[in-house]
Amino acid sequence: MQRPTANIEWKDGIPYHKDFDDIYFNANDGLAETEYVFIEANRLKERLRNATNDQDTLRVCETGFGSGLNFIACYALWRSLPEPKKRLEFSSIEGFPLSISDLKLASKIWPELGFEYKELLNQYPSPITGFHYLEFESGRVSLKLFFEELNNALDKYQFFSDVWFLDGFAPSKNEEMWNSKLFDHMALYSNHQTTVSTFTAAGFVRRNLIDAGFIVSKISGFKQKREMITASRHLESTTKTQALPDQAWHISENSSPNIKHGHVLVIGAGIAGLTTAITLARKGFKATIIEKQEGPLQGASGQKQLIMYGKFPQQYTPEARLLIQAQLYAQTFFSREQLSSGNRFWHTCGVVHLAWNEKERAKQQNVVDRFELPETFMYQADANKLKGLSGLDIQDSGLVFPQAGWLDTEAFSKHVLEHDNIELINKREYTHQDWESDALLNSMNADATIICNAVSYQDLDINYPLPIKPLRGQTTQLSSKSFATPKTVLCGEGYLCPTLHGELHIGASYDLNNSEPFESREDDHANIEKLVTWLKGWSDQATLNEQVSGRHAGIRTTSNDYTPIVGKLPRTSAMNKQYSFLTKNAKQETIQGRYYDHTYLNLAYGSKGLTYSPLSARLLVDTISSSSIGLPHEQAKQLSPARFLIKSLKKGHFYSTN
Structure with missing residues (x-):
């Protein structure tokens, strides 16, 4: 959903929020006040120095x-x-983000900060509810923006922090930003060295900080302000658990991984493995990819073009929210990676979902009416508009995703593997013995393993069975010489990509009855037959069949609920025992779950690997590094491998390891 932007009025060059009757800063002393109240009070200059390792x-x-x-x-x-x-790593919660135009005006007040503001403005997101990730300095500086009202954000997310800036509008202007929920959350996700500062000296703020386990001091305020508050975490304070969600089974009871080596093993070199590896590398980890084939992208991810594809449900459901969050993140992820590379691999050409029949038109209208998304993310266009966008004689209306596009997989693989922190080991199969004994983990001085090879997961004989199923899919390549070529990705009952190396790629077939990646001429015919049905007037079936120049078949995997499987690996017996009460009372509260400390899963994307894999990688890397988690509890549960165990228990059955 689109968030309302701040209701700003500019008075004498200062932004004034009309709803809260307060200014954002003092134009003359705003920067000096920030440096005094937040940077100096928390000793940031000292604490940022002398890193002990790259993480x-x-x-x-x-x-x-x-x-x-x-x-x-x-x-x-x-x-x-x-x-x-x-x-x-800077995380910030904002319920009413400034518009881009107001942010530009604010940036002009401090020309000495022109470089930093320019970098921010280049990535500043549209006002869509949820998590937005911005990255600077090759990943060494990151900004996590949470466009949510504060209380909602505290309910939804985990904010791990070494430093807290309490900088909402004054308590007298905006009481909701200073309630006990904030201080309970700070108690739960702060460590013994965490510090706090705020411009206010209000008594209830001081008392809440003390109750949350902080040692509070009053110091001189900035300039004419008499006092302000600073605080530090009490070494013997008790963690408040009331800030946990009622159902906390998706959170590990051991939430602080022991990172000794800064090294993670990634099993599988498909799109999930590659996005995971580059996300780890950007965080300062060494990532070693273990691939049983002769090179990367040997499975379903090996088709030459991957498109950012996702069909939205007609209702604004949890599944829809997850898909929006995943696509938002994926769009910025690939655009950011492209800026750091000399190889062209990401093509932001837009993706068009055609309303090619009456049923599809009705579905798309429901999405437009109910989702309330800004046009920077999605908009509806008539056939005439789509002709200009696509360069083809489109006959239907459709939904346009202007920041989506397609990926040149070979070029992206090359980009990832050129990173200094990434190593690829080919022709090495990861086995049950490697997992059970941690032999490979220990021999390579690694801290964790992330399993990304869904097709062979069952062969690992891990005692947590997953309801995943293989399905064979095939794309078809056409010589582009005989056709008008599209400038955007076009989707209907299948898709048509812009040209790559003189070929057009269409697809894809789905065969639930075969798990062998054989190539089939019959699938070419099926792909073409569907294409001429939904892309009316572009070409005819006979001509297209004559121009087939190649094909690619692969095995995708999907879960029984068609959602990826991402998170820590559950301990089956321990969690069956821990949550056995759910067999009798499915609504009873659950505490944090029991998971393997060093094993994570990243599997079962079906045809949505390009859309989901970047956000999934972010979730895993943030979990491993104890960073603020950019996924709400709701979405983390949707992805969690433990969801199958919890569902089974709630139906009255222990989760079987057979």
Whole structure:
């Protein structure tokens, strides 16, 4: 859903929020106040220095992003410091984000911060509810924006932090940003070295911080302000668990992984393995990809073009919210990776879903009416508009996703494997013995294993069975010389991609009855027959059959609920016992679950690997590194491998290992 932007009025060059009757900053002293209240009070200059390893990170969490001044000041400080220095991870919760035009106006007030503001403006997201990830300095500085009202964000997400900036509007103007829920959350997700600062000296803020286990001090406020509050975590304070969700089974009871080596094994070199490896590398980890074939992209991900494809349900369901979040993240992920590479692999040409029959037109209208998304993400276009976008004589209306596109898989693979932190080991099969004994993990001095080879998961004989099924799919290649070629990806009952190396790719067939990746001329005919049905008037079936120049068949896997499987590997017997009460009372609260410390799964994407794999990789890497988790509890549960065990118990059956 689209969030309302801040109701701003500019008074004498200062943004004033009309709803909260307060200014964002003082134009003359705003930067100096930020440096005094937040940067100096939390000793950020000292704490960012002297990193002990490449994963060493200072995590800052802020309530109220506003004009972004606090983040920009921290970013400028980070850039000014000599090496070695820690990474900076900055998370900020904002219920009413500034519009891009207001942010541009705010940025002009401090020309000395022009570089940092330009970097922010280049990535500043559309006001869509949820998580937005921005990355700077090759991943060494990151900004996680949560466009949610504060109380909703605290219910939905986990904010791990070493530093808290409490910077909402004054308590007298916006009481909801200063309630006990915030301080309970701080108690749960802060460590023994966490510090806090805020401009206010209100008594109830001080008392809530004390109750949350912080040692509170009052110091002189900025300039004419008499006092402000700083705080540090009490070493012997008790963690408050009331900030956990009622159903916490998707969270590991051991939420602090022991990272000794900064090295993770990635099993499988398909699209899931590659996106996981580059996400790890950007976080400072060494990633070793173990691939049993002769090279990367040997399975279903091996087709030459992958498209960002996802059909939205007609209702704004949890599945729809997850898909929106995944596509938003994937679009920015591939665009960001492309900027860092000399190889062209990501093509932001737009993806058009044609309303090629009456049923599809009705579905698309429901999506437009119910989802309330900005046009930067999705908009409806008539046939005439689509003719201009696609370059073809389109006869139907459709939905346009302007920031989506397609991936040149071979070029992307080359980009990933060129990273200094990534190693590929070919022709090495990961076995049950490797997993059960941790032999490979220990011999390679690695901290964790992420299993991304869904097709062979069952062969590993891991004692957590997954309801996944293989399905064979085939794409067809056409010589492009005889056809008008599209400028965008076109989707209907299948898809047609823009040309690559003189070929057009169409697809894809789905065969649930075969699990062998054989190539079939019959599937070419089927792909072509569907294409001429939904892409009316482009060509005829006979001509298309004559221009077939190749094909690619592969085995995809999907789960029984058609959602990827991403997260820590559950301990089957331990969790059956831990949650046995669910067999009698399915609604009873659950505490954190029992999972293997070092094994993670990233599987079962079906045809949506390009859309889901970047966000899934982000979830796993943030979990491993104890960073703020960018997925709401609702979506983490949708992806969690433990969902199958929980569903089984709620139906009255222990989850079977047979």
